[in-house]
Amino acid sequence: MIELKHISKSYPNKKTTFHALEDVNLTIQPGEIVGILGYSGAGKSTLVRIINGLIEPSKGVVSIDGHDLDLHKQQAIDRMRHTIGMIFQHFNLIHSMTVYDNIKLPLDIAKYPQDKDKRILELLSLVGLSDKKDMYPKSLSGGERQRVGIARALANHPKVLLCDEATSALDQKTATDILDLLKQIHQQTGVTIVFITHQIEVVKALCDRVVVMDGGRIVEDTPIKDLFVHPQSEVSKSLLQTFKYETTESDIYELVYNHKNSNDTILSDCIKQFHIDVNIKYAKTLALKSETIGFLYVQFFGQQTEDAIAYLKAHQVEVNRYA
Numbered sequence: 001m002i003e004l005k006h007i008s009k010s011y012p013n014k015k016t017t018f019h020a021l022e023d024v025n026l027t028i029q030p031g032e033i034v035g036i037l038g039y040s041g042a043g044k045s046t047l048v049r050i051i052n053g054l055i056e057p058s059k060g061v062v063s064i065d066g067h068d069l070d071l072h073k074q075q076a077i078d079r080m081r082h083t084i085g086m087i088f089q090h091f092n093l094i095h096s097m098t099v100y101d102n103i104k105l106p107l108d109i110a111k112y113p114q115d116k117d118k119r120i121l122e123l124l125s126l127v128g129l130s131d132k133k134d135m136y137p138k139s140l141s142g143g144e145r146q147r148v149g150i151a152r153a154l155a156n157h158p159k160v161l162l163c164d165e166a167t168s169a170l171d172q173k174t175a176t177d178i179l180d181l182l183k184q185i186h187q188q189t190g191v192t193i194v195f196i197t198h199q200i201e202v203v204k205a206l207c208d209r210v211v212v213m214d215g216g217r218i219v220e221d222t223p224i225k226d227l228f229v230h231p232q233s234e235v236s237k238s239l240l241q242t243f244k245y246e247t248t249e250s251d252i253y254e255l256v257y258n259h260k261n262s263n264d265t266i267l268s269d270c271i272k273q274f275h276i277d278v279n280i281k282y283a284k285t286l287a288l289k290s291e292t293i294g295f296l297y298v299q300f301f302g303q304q305t306e307d308a309i310a311y312l313k314a315h316q317v318e319v320n321r322y323a
């Protein structure tokens with residue numbers, strides 16, 4: 001478990017002090033996949049560097065598995081390095097080393113106690129690069145380089161994988177492949193994944209929970225579905241603009257179906273039972289990691305509209321007044 005308790009990070013300059021993080025409190029449970037989402041400058045990279053001990057907070061404490069991280073104590077740093085693996089936007093591989101040797105490096109540093117060759121071959125197979133072990137990074141595609149980065153980060157069996165904009169330098173198809181690989185690794189190993197990103201598509205595909213940052217603060221911490229159905233912060237609303245149904249009409253309701261009720265004939269039952277008419281203006285589906293949600297934007301006509309809405313809600317269809 002990672003706990004950030006009242007973390008602040010300030011950078012004093014000649015005239016004023018710049019607050020990159022202010023009173024950030026966050027608990028990440030083992031096995032979670034959490035997205036840290038925000039625009040550039042929100043403080044995401046600062047937060048991740050504090051979690052992995054690269055920079056020291058001005059105030060507050062990072063605690064990993066109940067142990068406070070004290071960067072002045074080598075034992076605490078060693079424990080943290082053993083617990084956390086990290087992947088980066090630009091992969092950070094060593095170009096003079098082969099794929100095999102890049103993955104071997106953290107095993108050498110940590111004096112891996114078991115058969116290193118066996119572990120490297122396991123990792124190569126996990127990331128789908130068994131046939132590329134003798135190649136150098138410059139001959140690999142971006143997606144393959146990130147696969148090496150993932151294998152290297154997982155070498156010492158970390159409990160947490162920190163991903164800093166790890167798909168931002170990749171095209172959409174390759175990014176999707178890397179996100180699929182991370183989901184597969186999560187299923188196989190149960191590793192906690194913390195993914196820093198400014199891309200809402202990434203959290204949509206990968207995460208169970210999203211922490212939204214703005215101006216060095218956490219402004220929203222929510223299950224992924226709620227981010228899309230009930231965004232609270234201005235940042236979330238702004239990031240969701242591309243998913244939004246735009247209309248100038250009025251009297252529109254948003255009906256939200258989940259994976260449990262999407263096969264039922266609730267709306268047509270409702271039309272028959274309450275003698276109403278329904279005008280469907282727009283429909284869309286949203287594929288999240290664990291479920292697909294359906295959205296219908298409709299106008300109701302008829303005397304018994306209120307009863308019809310109550311019927312829909314009773315059948316677990318969420319009904320929101322939209323416009």
Ligand SMILES: Nc1ncnc2c1ncn2[C@@H]1O[C@H](COP(=O)(O)OP(=O)(O)OP(=O)(O)O)[C@@H](O)[C@H]1O
Pocket residue numbers: 011018019020038039040041042043044045046047198
């Ligand atoms: N060493 C530093 N000295 C002064 N200001 C800094 C320093 N490091 C970061 N900052 C400032 O802190 C703020 C947060 O930066 P940070 O890199 O954490 O944001 P971010 O959300 O990760 O954005 P990006 O995705 O663009 O990296 C920025 O305004 C940045 O200029």
